[in-house]
Amino acid sequence: MLDIEFIMGNTFAKAAGIDFGIQWSLWALASLLQTEKFYDLAGSGTFFYLAYQSLQWGKTFYTRQKVTSGMVMAWAARLGLFLFTRVLKEGKDSRFNGVRGNPGRFWVYWTIQGLWIFVTLLPVLVLNNKKEDKPLTYRDYAGWGLWTLGFLFESIADYQKSAFKANPDNAGKFITSGLWSTSRYPNYFGEICMWSGLFLTSSSAMTSAKEYASVLSPLFVTFLLLKVSGVPIQEKQQAKRWGTNPDFIKYVKNTAKLIPFIW
Structure with missing residues (x-):
């Protein structure tokens, strides 16, 4: 028992050390260059690496571990490349206006990213540290099914919004089609x-x-998206652009905020 506890603690310590080591090293480079262009890529890349590396540390490679770690890596690769391509195309990320030139405030953003990565990966780190396998159950299939639903929703929604914004006819407009008609x-x-x-x-x-x-x-992810870095920032930007637009007011009133079709 003592050995298992030591290995578990060591696994989490190594993961945290690598996580924050990457974020703070890249913060120093980003501060020097005064750019946020690789911020999201660094975050998703760290997710990818730690999911893979924690699987290697465990050396057990059970089906549950391999599938779950693979899902994290698939999500990280898609989202990271999507966000990196987007920021290169747009030239900047408005979240960092007034921040990229302030090393102290910039460090806070990179540190929060490190915390997001570590806390969000906790279930996978726990799983990949397990030395004994258990038979697959309905919970495994339900969890993988829920992940698949979420992956499709996020991927399709990102694609639909990118395609909408790429159409010159939609300049200055907001998207209300596709999945964006079911949820804001x-x-x-x-x-x-x-x-x-x-x-x-x-x-x-x-x-x-x-x-x-x-x-x-999942609780931390939900809190960040609904209360910190997701919805609040989006709603502030939307209010500036379309806050008095009758069509936008109608869209907000009649469209589910998060869960599709549920107001």
Whole structure:
């Protein structure tokens, strides 16, 4: 038992060290260059690397571990490339206006990203540290199904919005078609579904209250998206652009905020 506890603690310490080491090193480079262009790519890349590396540290490679880690890596690769391509195309990320030239404030953003990565990955780190396998159950399939639903929602919503903005005829307009007709934030709904699904699957192998505490992952993601870096920022920008537009007011009133079709 002592050896297992030591290995578990060491795994989390290594993950945290690598995580924050990457964020702070790249913060120094980003501050020097005064750019945020690789911020999101750094975050998704760290997710990808730690999901893969924690699987290697465990050296057990059970089906549940491989599928769940693969899902994290697939999500990280898609989202990272999407956000990196978007910021290159647009030239900047408005979240960092007034921040990129202030090293102290910029450091806070990079540190929050490190915290987001570590807390969000907790269920996967717990799972990949397990030395004993358990048979797959309905929870595993339900979790993978929920992740798949979320992945499709986020991927399709991102594609639809990008295609909408790329059409010159839509300049200055807001999207109300596709998944955006069912929810004002279908991409955030997808993100929450994915991490909820990964916790659900990982919980199939959990045996202690300490491990179940990794439910902080989907809760933290939901909190960030709904209260900190997602919806609040989007709504502030939308209010500036379309706050007095009758069509936008109608869209907000008649469209679900997060969960499709549920007002």
